[in-house]
Amino acid sequence: MKMKSLGHSRIEVSEFCLGSMTWGTQTNTNEAHDQIDRALDAGINFIDTAEMYPVNPVSEETIGRTERIIGLWFERDERREDVILATKHSGEGLAAVRDGAPISSATIAEAIEGALRRLKTDYIDLYQFHWPNRGSYMFRKNWTYDPSSQLMLDTKHHMEDALEALQKQVKRGTIRAFGLSNESAWGTTKWIEAAERVGGPRVASVQNEYSLLCRLYDTDMAEMSLQEDVPLLAFSPLAAGLLTGKYQDGAVPAHSRMSLSSNLGGRKTERAFDAVQAYLEIAQKHDLDPTQMALAWCKTRPFMGSIIFGATTMEQLEVCLGAIDLELSAEVVADIDAAHRTHPMPY
Incomplete structure (x- = not known):
């Protein structure tokens, strides 16, 4: 397993990361613990979660359940x-968490203490802001997001306030590094500049959606990552399961994500299925498993820190683990590049 540094931090993470957002809804506690055991056996040392998990659906009754499942594993295995x-840390607008309060110095200590209790640990290696207070281009909002109402001074004050609170947590030893999620290039660089002003923790990583079907990161974000040493933690590298091919021709497997979220968070479009078909044909041409090809392609990207994949079953996990040692040939990558030009931004 290849290891990567999280930006300027001294934290070394595996090239693949075990996602957990279905633990507590689609995946029960015992199955989740088995997944952690198997992932560690395969050389993965990195687990990503969130206080709002699980999803499918997100509900007030299940908030925090995934962190508690991970905490039970720590308690069991030591x-x-x-x-x-x-x-x-959930961002503004999620009513089930702190009544939808925005991220601030007033929420950070409370949120961290709650996570530590649920996770049954004394520290969090990477503490991330799930989405920015000012909004985001992510989650299909790239088609409509309008930043013109933002006030630069408000953003500056918020960042400095939050970083000062985070630095207190660093000194306490409750967090080791700070990361962003669903952020823009402008936002990330402003966080970096704010850390230089107030002495708070520097951004170590950005967790944004990235896959063969979702390549918004390839332009400004890619340049930012490489120049500022802020690697990408790619979530949804299989495009919510689309890239496995299991939803082609109108199929909706029982207990799948589409059976619970009919439009896959805005990813279900005719153009998406056409793009998936192109990638399935490339995989077939080169005798590759399409899931493993999609994950292995992410490894080729120069800004990649770690690739976060999730599995609802152990069988799915085993398929994903097959991508660890898979290296794509130049011919495969060229075919993928050609397909991307034919099928850009399918959602």
Whole structure:
């Protein structure tokens, strides 16, 4: 397993990261613990979660359940030192968490203490802001997001306020590094500049959606990552399961994500199925499993820190683990590049 540094931090994470957002809804506690055991056996040391998990659906009754499942594993196995643990502070607007309050110095200490209790640990390796207070281009909002109402001074004050609160947590030893999620290039660089002003923790990583079907990161964000040493943690590298091919021709497998979220968070479009078909044909041409090809392609990207994949079953996990040692040939990558030009931004 190849290891990567999280930006300027001294934290080393595996090239693949075990996602957890279905633990507590689609995946029960015992199955989740089995997944952690298997992932560690395969060389993965990185687990990503969030205080709002699980999803499918997100509900007030289940908020925090995924962190509690991970905490039970730490309590059972006493292998906390073997895991790099990332979790997230929910952003503004999620009513089930702190009544939808925005991220601020007033919420950070409370959110961290709650996560530590649920996770049954004394520290969090990577603490991330799940989405920015000012809004985001992510989650299909790239078609409509309008930043013209933002006030630069408000953003500056918010960042400095939050970073000062985070630095207190760093000094306490409750968090080791700070990361962003669903952020823009402008936002990330402003966080970096604010950290230089107030002495808060520097951004170590950005967790944004990235896959063969969602390549918004390829332009300004890619340049920012490389120049500022802020690697990408790619979530949804299989495009919510679309890239496995299991939803082609109108199929909706029982207990799948589409059976619970009919439009896959805005990813279900005719153009998406056409793009998936092109990638399935490339995989077939080169005798590759399409899931493994999609994950292995992410490894080729120069800004990649770690690739976060999730599995609802152990069978799915085993398929994903097959991508660890898969290296794509130049011919495969060229075919993928051609397909992307034919099928850009399918959602």
